[in-house]
Amino acid sequence: MPARIDFQTEPSRYRHWKLKVSGSRADLILDVDENGGLFEGYQLKLNSYDLGVDIELADIVQRLRFEHPQIRVVVLQSGKDRVFCAGANIRMLAGATHAHKVNFCKFTNETRNTIEDASETSGQKYLCAIKGTAAGGGYEMALACDHIILADDGNSTVALPELPLLAVLPGTGGLTRVTDKRKVRRDLADAFCTMEEGVRGSRAVKWRLVDQSVPNSKFEAAITRAVQRLTNATARPAETTGIALTPLERTFEHGAIRYSSLDVDIDRSARRATLTIRGPVTAPPATTGDMQAQGASFWPLRLARELDDAILHLRANEPEIGTLVFKSIGESGRVAGHDAFLDANASHWLAGEIQHYWKRVLKRIDLTSRSLVAMIEPGSCFAGTLAEIAFACDRSFMFDGALKGDNRAPAALTLTASNFGSYPMSNGLSRLATRFIGEPESVETARAVVGTPLDASDCERLGLVTSAFDEIDWDDEVRIFLEERASFSSDGLTGMEANLRFAGPETMETKIFGRLTAWQNWIFQRPNAAGAEGALKRYGTGVKATFDPKRV
Amino acid sequence: MPESAHVDYSTKIPNNVGLQDDQRVLKALEQWHPGYIDWWMTMGPEGFQTSDVYLRTAISIDPKGWAKFDYVKMPEYRWGILLAPRAEDRLVNFGGHKGEKAWQEVPGEYRAMLRRLVVIQGDTEPASVEQQRHLGKTAPSLYDMRNLFQVNVEEGRHLWAMVYLLHKYFGKDGREEAEGLLQRRSGDEDKPRMLGAFNETTPDWLSFFMFTFFTDRDGKMQLESLAQSGFDPLSRTCRFMLTEEAHHMFVGETGVGRVIERTCEAMKQAGIDDPYDIARVRALGVVDLPTLQKKANLHFSLSLDLFGSEVSTNAANFYNSGLKGRFQETRIEDDHALTSATYPVLKLVDGAIKLVEEPALTAINMRLRDDYVKDCQGGVSRWNKVIEKAGIKFELKLPSVTFHRQIGEFKGIHASPEGQLLSDGEWAARKDRWLPSTDDGAFIESLMAPCWEAGRYASWISAPKIGIDSKPGDFEYVKIHRA
Structure with a gap:
């Protein structure tokens, strides 16, 4: 291996x-x-x-x-x-x-x-x-x-x-x-x-x-x-040249992976990885030509590729890291600015591809069988596309107010048009529509505040975060939540999370993944397949499998 | 008495399986029959359908008196369904069901596997008739022409045998497969026969003899292992087919033997000792021995491919299920279950050819191929006796099993007939030394002039020692009436 x-x-x-x-x-x-x-x-x-x-x-x-x-x-x-x-x-x-x-x-x-x-x-x-x-x-x-x-x-x-x-x-x-x-x-x-x-x-x-x-x-x-x-x-842009997907900037360190816009810090004893996203350091490009010239280094594309790689890496190589904590650092305005740029140019092939790619990366997060937690802290930039990550999480915690002696901006979450349909989940709905499956009016209430930085009490009121804690409670509440989460059965969590994440209608995709995790994985574990006399173990030996005839 | 040693000719389809009492199968076979005749007329021996051929027809399955010789027009040959007699209390003799009573009906769980075995075997039977259909017009004698046609009608009968099994035991799918057997065509781009060697051409009589020696011998080995089947009707069918297949081996071995004999005789008469003096030997109108070696190399290697991968899950499944055994299974002294035994398999390991012990169950193909090689060697040794007797220093050799392979462990490499690994360049430079070249083909082609006078033989082949059915040397085996 x-x-x-x-x-x-x-x-x-x-x-x-x-x-x-x-x-x-x-x-x-x-x-x-x-x-x-x-x-x-x-x-x-x-x-x-x-x-x-x-x-x-x-x-x-x-x-x-x-x-x-x-x-x-x-x-x-x-x-x-x-x-x-x-x-x-x-x-x-x-x-x-x-x-x-x-x-x-x-x-x-x-x-x-x-x-x-x-x-x-x-x-x-x-x-x-x-x-x-x-x-x-x-x-x-x-x-x-x-x-x-x-x-x-x-x-x-x-x-x-x-x-x-x-x-x-x-x-x-x-x-x-x-x-x-x-x-x-x-x-x-x-x-x-x-x-x-x-x-x-x-x-x-x-x-x-x-x-x-x-x-x-x-x-x-x-x-x-x-x-x-x-x-x-079918229609595709003719006479177009693509952009090169250049190798990722990525270094593996002891207990960490560093990308250009993402850090993954692994705490093995706590069985937890913290993914810290760095927002864009510049405003979006002026034109689609500039975007194309930036190519793979254009921030939304660069981050999507890095995040995609990090998730895949954690899934395949870090099976014991049961909780993924998402954090961000940066200016919400610039994140929202990039969203607006992509939206305004959605008919440009590259802008369109980047949005579709983000859709797939977010789905990849939805389908990751780890507990997903967003920590919306001072200085963070959970706006639009990045806020979508918070909505993909099983729980989200928001820091209420400012830390004493901290000059970072208080925690805020900003919605953009991207949160209302740009990135459908595999059930075909936006994450907000899925979140508010029982209160569709809440989607509309949220839509009314697009572009406004929302503080902890706004977010709690609008149902956009699970809990908000102030300076007094934050450390303890967060610690206790994470410790409790790590104490549960990993299998139980996987099943529960997969059940709760996808409210609403079935699509071919939800069926495929739902049945994969339920039926296929169950059958794969059963003695009729995987036992010493099961069909998978016996395959290729010429010896017939022995089946337990009991129907479950 | 539905099953007997004697063949019932009262139905349109001669049989010893009680077809008159099995209206369902009789009807299915009668419906299949016109398509078969149509296939025979379009794909069977070309130009001789109206000739009277001195053929052997099975009239009984009694090993002592089953054959009757007479002149027959081939389309009127009484193709029939003949099974070896049923042995009371026959058991499954190997695999996971060893010791259980042999099956008289298809076990549901093995239906797909059995059908595949029957279809693959069935597909080879008409294929060789198609491959050989043009050979009649260049026959080196009426004796050989008759042997060709005997082989052809018997391959046709073997197709019937497999179709009977498909109709009788495999329902609607079986009938569809039986149709498919008539629709595929050897070498056809769109509907090829299932196995590679059966899509190769048989361009000349030397190829025909080599084919019947090497490729029909694969058929013999397959039939031998199917004759061991726990599915009794398949076993009995194959046992009877083997009695016919023996004649095909005979045609091949004596055919090549007579070519060798004629070459040696001509060389001696001309005072040529050096078998490699190819131009002078060829000038005598006989096939030089090195070319015979090349033909043997080609047909041996193509036939080895028919055994499939050395290590095979399918073969293991067939064995463990009791459907297809080993050559002479019941005479082998072991547990006939093979769940813990190993068998040495020649493999390519890190670029070197090595014997590796593999689970015996998955090495069933390898074992059958080893038995096949031994069986071939017997015939090759007899050919060498003919050369030795003539005092010529030449020995025909079976090439290494690594030589010129398209299937299995050695398909991705080049090796010499001695089994030495070669680069692509070396192979390209030397392959004409080991396999028939275009020039060799053209030379053989040039010898292929018909010789249709009773008792006469073409320049490149000796007369047989004895005639068929002990007929005298000038017997007219085929009365040619050309349409």
Whole structure:
């Protein structure tokens, strides 16, 4: 196992993917290096993948939006003969800790959602052209795409064989996308998901598992036609050059990670990390041209990338750090100014991408199975986009008044237009709409104070923070809360927080993550899958799993 | 008495499985029949469908008297469903169900696995007929032509055997798969046959003999291991198919043997001792021995690929489920469960070729391949006896299993026939020494002139020692009536 799983990569380091860009079309070839697994003990045969493969995919999807904005259609294919992708590597799963499996599934799901987000909000369409078998996660990758073409050669199939083969469920949204996205009839979906060998040819089309089934001799032509169709149906800025997503400024220290606009300080004995965000030190650029010239160093983009990396790092590498405390330092006015700049230029491709990226980063925070706490202190800059982080937290504490002898500004929270719909959660609602699900009028009351710095008593009154404490109580209250939180069962907290964070309607995304954390993770822990005689442990040995027949 | 040693010819489809009492399956097979005949007419032996061929037809499954020889027009051949007799109280002899009664019906949990086994086996049968369909017109003798057609009709019958299983035991899916077997085509870009070697061409008679020796021998090994199946109908089907498959091995081994014999004889007559004096040997109108070695290298390596990955989860599952055993399973002395045994597997470890002990259960393919190599070696040794007897210093050798592989452990490397690892450059520079080159192909092609006079043989092949059905040397095995 590597000392640290790093979520940062860049094209020259890819081992598993090849990206070819030509005009408005990108060709993305999955050609997994068998010996390029993230850990020891398994080979990535048959284009199967592990977290390392998916980190590269996530990087590509991200770079396609920022570095190649002219791309309209991405064609996803296999670089191997007779196999598209066999899904997540089973030996990797069988050997991994439960926590790693869960994190792995969560990340792959986020990546699939990002593909769908690229299509929906940036008009970068994905076409999946399958030759050979697309099984499990392989088919789930296809399911994330807008259009699926399956070779009709008697061999190529799509399959979700998890249940019959491994006694688990597809972990990357397969079941939900089959019913809710592809709208496969439930009984046919049941037949499909219990069929180890999968479905091919015209039946796959008839069941709506794929969009087209095409003989080999017409395969390339069918791709070209589908690319043309998708290209014509989508709009992207032509003649645009992207910006380079340059390597992050990041140093790992003992117990800390330092980014250009974010510090992560880890207190291991308290099992807590404090993420301190530094607001912008300058006003927003005057023009979109200036923003583009700043590129990856433009503060909102830079911070989003740093925060994204920090969250992923903590999830994968710091399993015992159970509480994340968010703090900020800076001038609220400048944060609000950046929000206003992005809003005013939302039709500019880069401004739009940055807003969509913030939406994804905030969702990543929502989906992090750690207790999330915001501390709104004097000198902080929780305005607009940064206030959204506070609304993503399970609890928020605000310092009431000023500290004696402290010349920092009293704690304030400022709402901007960004808090009212720019960053929907996976339930499709803004964080404020979710927060006030039982009192929608409170959203309107809050909207009326956009732009006004709100002090602790305002925030308490408006329901924007959990509690406000003055100088006398602050230290004790905060300490007691954090100590109590750390004393609870980590599993209990994970379940409770995931339940409470997503009030309101179900969407495909909430279903996917909800069912992942509930059903899939439960089944993954059960002896029928993970026991010594379970299907995951026995997979590949030829010995059949022994099942406990009791239904729960 | 639904099942007997004798074949019931009262139904359209000869059988010994009581089809007259099984209207469902009889109807399904009768519906499949026209499609089969259509396939045979379009993809079967080209140009000889109206000829009278002296063929053997099965009339009984009794090992002593099952065959009857007569002139038959191939489309009228009585393809039928023939299973070896049912052994009372047969058991599952290996895997997790060892000791249980053999299954007479498909166990639900193994339906998909069994169907896959039957479909893959079934797909190879028509494939070779397709691969060989143009060979009739360059037959080196009527005797060889007849053997080709015998092999072809029997491959056709083997397809019937697998289709019967699909119709009888696998319901609607089985019928769809049976249709699929008629729709795929060897070498077709859109609907290729399932396994690589069955999409290669069989361009000439030397390829045909090599194919029947090497590739049909893979078929034999697969049938041998399926004959061990705990699913009794599959076992019985395969046991009877093996009696026919033996003839294909015979055609291959004696075919290559007769080519060798003719070459050695011609070399001696011309006073050539050096087998590598290729130009002079070829000038005699015979196939030089180094070219034979290249052909053997090619067909051996393609056939090894048919065994799949050395370490295979599927193979382990098939074994543990009691569906597909090892070669001569019941004669092997071990626990037949293999849950704790290991088996040495040749693998690529850090760039070197090494024997590694692997769990025996997952090394089932490797073991079958090892048995196959031994089986091949027997035939190759007999060929070498012919060369030795002629006093020529040359020995045919099976290449290393690492040589020229597309599937399994060695697919990503290049190795010489001796198993020495090579760079891409070395391989490109030397591969024509080991595999038939375009020039070699052109030379063999140039020899492929038909020789259709009864009792006569082409320049490059000897007459057989004895005729089929003990017929005299000038027997007219095929009465050619060209349409």
